[in-house]
Amino acid sequence: MYKHLKQGAACCLALLAFSSQAATWTLSGALTTHDPDIYKEGSTWWIVETSDTGIGVKYSADGKAWTQGVSIFGSGLSWWKTYNGSTTGIWAPDIKVWNGKAILYYAVSTFGSQKSAIGLATATSIATGDWVDKGAVLTSASGDDYNAIDPNFYVDSSGQPWLTYGSFWTGIYTTRVDSSTLKPTGSRYHLAYDSTGIENGFITKNGSYYYLFVSKGTCCAGASSTYHISYGRSTSITGPYLDKNGVDMVSGGGTTLDAGGSRYIAPGGESYNNGVMARHELDSQNSYNPVLFISDLTFSNGWPTY
Template sequence: MQIKAQLKKVAAITGLALGALGLATQAEGATWTLSGALVTHDPSMYVEGSTWWVFETSDTGIGVKYSPDGHSWTQGVSLFGNGLPWWGAYNGNTTKAWAPDIHDWNGRAIVYYAVSTFGSQNSAIGLATATSIAKGDWVDQGIVLSSNSGSDFNAIDPNFYVDPSGQPWLAYGSWWTGIYVTRVDVTTLKPTGSRYHLAADSSGIENSFIMRNGSYYYLFVSKGTCCSGSSSTYRIAYGRSASVTGPYLDKNGVDMVNGGGTVLEAGAGEWIAPGGESVANGAMIRHKLDSYNNYTPIMFISDLVFVNGWPSF
């Protein structure tokens, strides 16, 4: 979809719909009231200084949004909006980039992102770095991981995580055999060493996000189909582990490699198919499809809490 072309249209929709939603959920103190540029897909949220940032899937490079408070959002200038020469071998010579993951590492901003075409294993994960998000002096570092039709995984949906010892990791994967994680080199930030299988699901699985709370690591994933209108089955599920490399078990003790995963959110009514999740400053951002308005993907943010060691809104 052409995200920017729909901003004005959706602003009119969400100005009322999300305002009402905020009033409806305010008593719970969980779901935030949002305004402004809310059309998004696969949002990655990060707070740098006093500014909230969202990097997102876009038809023109890596989409960017910013906010002074996490509530009022403005559409920014896309990163690599004209595409990069090496992308064409993976994304059909378009300018589209998918599922970025924004963080900082050793005082610099970093963003992993993917280029591919829908349903293809001919995919690659790229990396770009900058002095800071706000400065925006991004330099592309090229491919860090790729896959093809003979691979047993799909190199999209990257997620960067640093464990308590300071070791950085990269989780990745979409459909096929599911989600993997590997160490990345502290200098190049490219994968090194063994990979570990974290999760799989025959109904579809992607968009991994790893975080730690207390003594456990938590793996969030999007299961099902993201983009099939009324037939979309996206839902956010999770498991936890004593090790970043797994096994991640759900509330029933089922390993996520064997299809386990406790559902955090499945969507209902107007807002269906939640997914593309990430967590920053104690809040989870994700998109949901507006089933009343052409299944447009809209940004939602909710406080993420842990009850008896398990995540909840």
């Protein structure tokens, strides 16, 4: 029901991802993934992902042929054990280049637990990979009305950086982060909720609107998985985010972007960069293993589509 940890990051299966949608790229190489966060630095495409061993990494020269890289902090860090027991698994990382350095947020937790933390690491660049961990920047505990996982970093139109986070419980939140420390500061804002389950909030901007994408439903239950990608939009980064029918996402609103197809089901763990959206989908013909999909994301009449 909660964030899926097993994703076989070391496996470089040459799977062919396809779709009836013309904007979906044909991919090859290391395509097993979960919660792929995509970012293009210079001419190189990068993905960081949920992994059983640290923070999983993929890279590609063209965004289509993918190679599995060496995990970041693959042996684990000592402070993680407070939040995930004795495992080295990390969830839903988010990578960016901002203010002259690479930054990497990631989640540390266990299934169904609110004893969670969002960690932060920085590096000279993604390609250099000289990551230095800064420890936990946001935590949650049993009884809180939020869960500190699924981080997403975004800089608004005024240059103010924000961190969006949350999973299940009361849903998705965002808060300002300090431009120097990159740690949360000030009030938090409630962006979205859904009684069927909601996580993986991701914000981007197009024209005069901010768009909030989320993964709703159950991610990792084989044929019973109900994961799907939904969205809303707002003129303010703090909301309210309304769907096409004008329903606030805090009240369960959200227009479906992708509900999957016949073979590949339960899309989610979405991210957006450089005009494309990455996500995983479960292969119903291969033990429901999560597979990487990438599509061009466009905006038509103010609404996203691919």
